[in-house]
Amino acid sequence: MSVFLARRLVALFLTLLGASLAVFLILEVLPGDPATVMLGIGAQEDSLAALRAQLGLDRPAWQRYLVWIWGWFQGDLGNSYAYDEPVIKIILERLRVSLPLALMAITLSTAIGLPLGVLAAARRNSLTDVSVMGFVQVGVAIPNFWFAILMILFFSVFLKVMPAGGFAGWDAGVWPAIKSLILPAVALALPQAAILARVTRSSVLEVMREDYVRTARAKGLTFAAALWRHAVRNALIPVVTIMGLQFSFLLAGTIIIENVFYLPGLGRLIFQAIAQRDVIVVKDVVVLLAGAVVLVNFIVDMSYALLDPRLRGGGHGQ
Amino acid sequence: MASDGASDGASDGAKEGGLGEVAAKALGNRSFVIGGVLTGVLIVVALVSLVWTPYSVIDMDIAGKLRVPSAAHWFGTDQFGRDVFSMMMVGAQNSIAVSLVAVGVGAGFGVPLGALAAARGGWLDETVMRFNDFAFAFPAVLSAVMITALAGPGAVNSIIAIGIFNIPVFARLTRGGALAIWKREFVMAARVAGKNAVRITVEHILPNVASILIVQATIQFALAILAEAGLSYLGLGTQPPQPSWGKMLNEAQTLMFLAPQLAIFPGVAIVLTVLGLNLLGDGLRDVLDPRLRRLR
Numbered sequence: 001m002s003v004f005l006a007r008r009l010v011a012l013f014l015t016l017l018g019a020s021l022a023v024f025l026i027l028e029v030l031p032g033d034p035a036t037v038m039l040g041i042g043a044q045e046d047s048l049a050a051l052r053a054q055l056g057l058d059r060p061a062w063q064r065y066l067v068w069i070w071g072w073f074q075g076d077l078g079n080s081y082a083y084d085e086p087v088i089k090i091i092l093e094r095l096r097v098s099l100p101l102a103l104m105a106i107t108l109s110t111a112i113g114l115p116l117g118v119l120a121a122a123r124r125n126s127l128t129d130v131s132v133m134g135f136v137q138v139g140v141a142i143p144n145f146w147f148a149i150l151m152i153l154f155f156s157v158f159l160k161v162m163p164a165g166g167f168a169g170w171d172a173g174v175w176p177a178i179k180s181l182i183l184p185a186v187a188l189a190l191p192q193a194a195i196l197a198r199v200t201r202s203s204v205l206e207v208m209r210e211d212y213v214r215t216a217r218a219k220g221l222t223f224a225a226a227l228w229r230h231a232v233r234n235a236l237i238p239v240v241t242i243m244g245l246q247f248s249f250l251l252a253g254t255i256i257i258e259n260v261f262y263l264p265g266l267g268r269l270i271f272q273a274i275a276q277r278d279v280i281v282v283k284d285v286v287v288l289l290a291g292a293v294v295l296v297n298f299i300v301d302m303s304y305a306l307l308d309p310r311l312r313g314g315g316h317g318q
Numbered sequence: 319m320a321s322d323g324a325s326d327g328a329s330d331g332a333k334e335g336g337l338g339e340v341a342a343k344a345l346g347n348r349s350f351v352i353g354g355v356l357t358g359v360l361i362v363v364a365l366v367s368l369v370w371t372p373y374s375v376i377d378m379d380i381a382g383k384l385r386v387p388s389a390a391h392w393f394g395t396d397q398f399g400r401d402v403f404s405m406m407m408v409g410a411q412n413s414i415a416v417s418l419v420a421v422g423v424g425a426g427f428g429v430p431l432g433a434l435a436a437a438r439g440g441w442l443d444e445t446v447m448r449f450n451d452f453a454f455a456f457p458a459v460l461s462a463v464m465i466t467a468l469a470g471p472g473a474v475n476s477i478i479a480i481g482i483f484n485i486p487v488f489a490r491l492t493r494g495g496a497l498a499i500w501k502r503e504f505v506m507a508a509r510v511a512g513k514n515a516v517r518i519t520v521e522h523i524l525p526n527v528a529s530i531l532i533v534q535a536t537i538q539f540a541l542a543i544l545a546e547a548g549l550s551y552l553g554l555g556t557q558p559p560q561p562s563w564g565k566m567l568n569e570a571q572t573l574m575f576l577a578p579q580l581a582i583f584p585g586v587a588i589v590l591t592v593l594g595l596n597l598l599g600d601g602l603r604d605v606l607d608p609r610l611r612r613l614r
Contacts, residue, residue, distance in 0.1 A: 026465075026468060138589070141596060143547050145551050149570070251460070271552065290455040293454070
């Protein structure tokens, strides 16, 4: 186990290093002079010089990279160019929207996707199964931002029961804040729920064919008991893996959905930062999001190694 | 994401019957037929839009703006009086072009990388897989954000962004499939006969993983359509005046109170396209790879 852990930790470290290097190279080294990118070609020479000093462009690139990475460990990412505030403060503020949104979406998609998948598998080829699979096909085909627009049309424009966008803020109370996150969370959760239902269904079906499930039935366990005690629990391993892989789609979705609903989260921040050519913020948020994807997949890897000792061997065949 | 089951079953399913038998099986497969028809219609519409659309998609007619659907304008007109049906025809062409090239980029880099990793093993394999992990950390939207911050928005940039995200998908799948084939007896025989790794890969490995790759390409094509729509919705992809479904939805959202119908048609087009490609992929899998069907 410790060898496995060490291998995975090294891989995690290398991946994070690679991702941060790529972001740094693309956004800071490739453009030549980031200051010109941020201010535009017609910028005054003295404001260019001031920005170059702020960015530390007089130092060689590798030094700037190390300073930047070190800043991550110290929680000091410098100041945003457009907002003139510490980047870390802006990011933490925006996380207060994005994190609850992502959590709501994951909870919702799990609450919908898992039971649907188990239900469809338990009643294979029934009307229930066919309906669930129909939901899955449509769910993965609907672009989440279009689904969001349809929900705004229905709940905000016609019924007028939900806000069409914007964020009430946590200071306005928990319910108004949560209320402004409901439609976005549903929009994010739908495709995830569909994929989860599909994976859960085929995973449960596969496990139900295993000998130990047949043995359990032969011992006199009812179908329902065999399903819950043996099949569902064992079927969860691939499901957890898929949830980890889906996390990157969820993040991508957040960027789009926050823009549909004008939510002041990380996704909207990164988008505004591009419009304002604030390379400092773009760089930090991209690395944060990419790092989150890598970390979540690492945790998923580790957790299913804990669940299933067979997977702790080499990295092959995965 | 390729399970071992998928790679094991990839070998010779299609070869058992002749081509005619495969075709017969395909026509009897409901997913394949429905998906094929939907995809076929999309391709025809896109091709027709290259030479003809009912109205120009560039010329504006402010007097005739925001018309509801009628015999003259099947899907109505937008805020500049442009014919929505014509714009959607050109949008189809745009979606197909961007997604096709993006998936091509993904497969073009991913398949050789995966085949190389499987053939050589060792540190090379490890390096390719690490590169995969790291490329996987950048969903298309995130790459697009970086590229846009650097070079401004545009269709080419969204192709690159979606393509980059596709590379690890194809690399992983090819590697998984190829590893299983390398252990087979006929590959052993080829090695004994003195063929080198490149020749074995081209002559034996790739033909045997082709069916899973084709199925995956169909699914990635569907994902690319969704990604392209998302990027152009955000304004990071295809730029006006070239119509794109995502951009049309973005504009429709601002007009939601005035002309809600504008928010319907492009969305339906995206759903039907993606649904068609996914069904086609499912059908192809059943047809090319009978051993996987028992799971479904």
